[in-house]
Amino acid sequence: MKNPLKTIRETKPLIHHITNGVTIYDCANMTRAFGALPVMAHAPEECADMTGISSALVLNIGTLTSEIIDSMIISAVAANKKKIPVILDAVGVGATKFRDDMAEKILNSVHIDIIKGNYSEIAKLAGENAETKGVEATSIDADPEKVAKELAKSKSSIVVMTGKEDIISDGKKTYIVKNGHEQMGSIVGTGCMAASVIGLFASVNSNYFDASKDALCYFGVAGELAAAKSNGPGSFKVNLYDEVFNLSDEKVENMMNVEEK
């Protein structure tokens, strides 16, 4: 679609998150910096109602409990019914059996429109042999593009695999997103924020494959601009927010770095 950022800023979609306790503030604040409205609500008594007034649902299992997983499923059922996009950030899958099991439980209970994770998280979800060091990817044996494609096919989902290069697959086509900067890995939370950004781009574009690509390009461009003026992770984070806030569709268009396969 044309001018997704302008659309987000004009329509101010409400993005419902059920997320982790570490980066919950940054997921909310990054949503706000892009011009959308975040809401975080996980109580089982209200989470479906909150999803019901929202334009996307972002799930992140970074600090999961079994109760939180139940709330995620309640909300995702509501989102599936309302036909708004559901994004799952599979944080830490491959690190413990509990995470593997809970991610499976979600994927078997509801439809996830966009499955996001790092290389080893996605590989593990795809049934490959993979281990995650806490929430950090380790190298995988399988070919990442193939892994993304297979998981996308088997789940009828868009798969977003983040790393030095981001791989996005709809089961047939692949985007390789080369925007972004290594300084984004120097702070905690850019992965989680990326899932939020995907959520808000998907909330205004029913082509989730393209929306995911746009999201990572826009966020990556802001990261590149911020890195150029930073002295470390403290100033980088400040600049990242300023750059996101000052992005425009025109600015990103000139800096997009994507390969389509």
Add this chain to the structure above:
Amino acid sequence: MKNPLKTIRETKPLIHHITNGVTIYDCANMTRAFGALPVMAHAPEECADMTGISSALVLNIGTLTSEIIDSMIISAVAANKKKIPVILDAVGVGATKFRDDMAEKILNSVHIDIIKGNYSEIAKLAGENAETKGVEATSIDADPEKVAKELAKSKSSIVVMTGKEDIISDGKKTYIVKNGHEQMGSIVGTGCMAASVIGLFASVNSNYFDASKDALCYFGVAGELAAAKSNGPGSFKVNLYDEVFNLSDEKVENMMNVEEK
């Protein structure tokens, strides 16, 4: 009262929060930047004891659960008994029935000295027809000043209604606070922080009507000063903390912008 900020910095009141998981850090850190001491404690086994050594209790239902509401009520009972101010930030009332019900439960169980919310949250509490978009205000039909006054009267509370202009009512008189800057809305959490700031001004001034006005003026002035030197929400937040830390009673006195009705 004269020199409220000086008083806060000299007496370092302890401000007990039971608050949401999104802005909990900023509520604590803003309390610290003003010179007071924050403590966050929500376990039912200790929350009354923690209130018992504190000078104000700040409740915020942003990421409520039914268990957290129970702890809030336990602590508010202790606060009422000790006669320290209780502030309720009614985040998201008007968005889901659960939030409406839980806010009512609190208001029917204990005395809230200062009820704070945005325009639609307060309107909903006052029994008006109002909807909140997640935690964001939507426009209301009723006259905001009248709504604040009615709620203040019916609950024998100070009502603080935040928005482009902040309305404070004690049921008879009204303050319109015009300090603040739109950049405060560009980051998540300034509303929550404002409730903390009200808590700490009320902890040193038993005239809660005036304390609420002072709190919003001081915080608003810091926001104005920060906005003047910021390039976006990242640098704005950094500057907001620096400006709060460097405030003085004299500096604010010259910049206060309040109408009394």
Add this chain to the structure above:
Amino acid sequence: MKNPLKTIRETKPLIHHITNGVTIYDCANMTRAFGALPVMAHAPEECADMTGISSALVLNIGTLTSEIIDSMIISAVAANKKKIPVILDAVGVGATKFRDDMAEKILNSVHIDIIKGNYSEIAKLAGENAETKGVEATSIDADPEKVAKELAKSKSSIVVMTGKEDIISDGKKTYIVKNGHEQMGSIVGTGCMAASVIGLFASVNSNYFDASKDALCYFGVAGELAAAKSNGPGSFKVNLYDEVFNLSDEKVENMMNVEEK
């Protein structure tokens, strides 16, 4: 040991935290800024598994519940078995009976390798008459060095007592660390971050007495460097992260300020 920071950056130890909801992000992000990998996981179903792939376990009771304490004990049992260091930050001990009881429960259930707290928290744990104002130390009657020594002896632990000067005892010898800057107290969370930093230095150095000393010196030096260029708590925090990221073993060696007794 020589070049602990270099070792951390080369080996990237995984540091498992079960911590409080206020500073959880900063504990993770400071761990990252030093070059290690943080993971936060508290579900009873997975916490032992997560400890099992980690190199240190950091426990912080700042926003404790009885369920969280149970998870801490489960993880600490796994850590004791794996012989990786367990750090307990006894936040708020001396403020409520519940905190005193829960800290005792942990200390009676598992071995804590490094017990950290401010002056009144440690004094309370040592059986002295002491009160903590929320999470802020109050002055204690007893001699702090003696208190640290006695607790270290009775628990066979390293005791780290933070304040204007930090006292570290192994029950026989004492380090007095004089690095650091008062601006570190102007923001919330530096105490919690210090526990994380101790965890990551202990993960690469089995001499926990020296590791604790190194941790406080390195973190303190970064605080001194950051304070020199800051205008308040907002910019101080940004600079603190940048300075940590840009530390080197050589830089700290020249600025270490420690007395050994």
